[in-house]
Amino acid sequence: MLTLIRNGVLHTPAPAGVQSVLLVGERVARLGDVDEAALAALGLPFEVVDARGGLVVPGFVDPHQHLIGAGGEKGFASRMPEVSLEQLLLAGITTVVGCLGTDGTTRHLGALVGKVRQLVEQGLSAFLYTGGFYVPPLTLTGSVRDDLVLIDRVIGVGELAISDVRSSHPTLDELARLVSEALVGGRMAGKAGVTHFHTGPGRGLMKPLHALLDGYEVEPSSLYVTHANRTEALLDDAISLSHRGAFVDMDTVDPGLGPWLRYYLEHGGVPERLTVSSDAHTAGAEPARLHQEFVASVREHGLPLEQVLPFFTANPAAALKLRDKGRLAPGQDGDVLVLDGRTLEVLHVFARGRWRVRDGRMLMGKPGDAA
Numbered sequence: 001m002l003t004l005i006r007n008g009v010l011h012t013p014a015p016a017g018v019q020s021v022l023l024v025g026e027r028v029a030r031l032g033d034v035d036e037a038a039l040a041a042l043g044l045p046f047e048v049v050d051a052r053g054g055l056v057v058p059g060f061v062d063p064h065q066h067l068i069g070a071g072g073e074k075g076f077a078s079r080m081p082e083v084s085l086e087q088l089l090l091a092g093i094t095t096v097v098g099c100l101g102t103d104g105t106t107r108h109l110g111a112l113v114g115k116v117r118q119l120v121e122q123g124l125s126a127f128l129y130t131g132g133f134y135v136p137p138l139t140l141t142g143s144v145r146d147d148l149v150l151i152d153r154v155i156g157v158g159e160l161a162i163s164d165v166r167s168s169h170p171t172l173d174e175l176a177r178l179v180s181e182a183l184v185g186g187r188m189a190g191k192a193g194v195t196h197f198h199t200g201p202g203r204g205l206m207k208p209l210h211a212l213l214d215g216y217e218v219e220p221s222s223l224y225v226t227h228a229n230r231t232e233a234l235l236d237d238a239i240s241l242s243h244r245g246a247f248v249d250m251d252t253v254d255p256g257l258g259p260w261l262r263y264y265l266e267h268g269g270v271p272e273r274l275t276v277s278s279d280a281h282t283a284g285a286e287p288a289r290l291h292q293e294f295v296a297s298v299r300e301h302g303l304p305l306e307q308v309l310p311f312f313t314a315n316p317a318a319a320l321k322l323r324d325k326g327r328l329a330p331g332q333d334g335d336v337l338v339l340d341g342r343t344l345e346v347l348h349v350f351a352r353g354r355w356r357v358r359d360g361r362m363l364m365g366k367p368g369d370a371a
Contacts, residue, residue: 008051012328013309023334026353051338059094059335061316064277067098067115080281085122091287094335094351095125095325099159100132109140116153123351130154133161135170148185156194157182162208164200176216183222192321197225206237220245229260242273247319251279257293258301275316295344
């Protein structure tokens with residue numbers, strides 16, 4: 001399949017002006033001028049998408065979702081359902097990472113692996129963290145390192161809870177061992193090997209992570225902390241961590257992401273170390289909220305598009321060492337969004353080179369088809 005997206009304003013995520021994007025198979029083949037007559041002369045079927053008046057940007061990379069549902073902390077009636085393929089694509093999410101969270105009793109890593117593999121077969125790019133809130137972490141093979149090495153879709157461990165009444169309150173030695181085990185497993189398998197930390201509203205803030213960097217041989221970029229936008233005090237601590245080389249994530253569970261992004265930037269947070277995630281499905285969190293807060297940050301809160309877009313694309317790809325994701329360039333995966341140039345609504349979605357959303361509506365393939 002060849003697809004030519006023409007006449008759109010390209011953001012790679014950096015602004016690149018009006019350029020065409022040629023997708024061949026699952027990859028970006030070319031940016032810039034494309035000779036349509038020469039393309040037609042190949043005798044191969046191809047489609048042309050006129051993106052005039054639109055923005056052509058990388059697909060969103062959501063680094064934190066509860067793909068098989070979360071919740072349940074207010075009784076069984078509060079359990080959330082699985083996330084669907086349609087919810088992801090209509091939100092512009094073409095790459096997603098699943099995690100367990102609090103419930104490691106009635107939700108299992110095996111089910112999460114199954115959900116991830118389902119999404120992959122349906123044409124998305126999907127991964128997962130082994131473990132969950134607690135130490136020792138839940139694993140599939142008996143160790144975090146072995147899960148990373150032996151299970152292809154596992155790219156790290158988490159979300160591991162700190163500064164939260166729900167945390168198992170691990171010691172620094174235990175945290176250091178887990179971070180090291182994930183890092184070694186990641187290096188053996190050519191993966192990120194990050195430790196993804198859930199930070200609660202407790203008074204400890206991110207002190208355990210600073211203590212790890214102060215007292216242990218820990219690679220800062222292997223620390224990836226989420227929920228940094230709970231309070232100003234927590235975000236101040238996250239800004240400090242970003243200067244030490246760790247990655248920081250904000251969630252979109254509650255409306256109002258734009259002012260938090262502005263606070264982070266105005267108080268010296270390292271832009272390249274910041275990401276945004278949906279945290280779906282927790283109570284009140286839907287995949288659609290990720291796109292809604294992206295739009296609001298630009299249109300309502302006045303942040304420049306070129307400043308905001310990397311938080312949803314290139315930065316999470318860098319944090320997770322997904323080298324073929326988050327950017328538009330020849331050889332990169334064909335994950336492309338066409339957004340309305342005025343409203344930023346999702347018009348078209350291409351995932352791994354296949355047209356999945358057209359004019360804001362799902363294009364459905366056969367069950368089990370990756371189309």
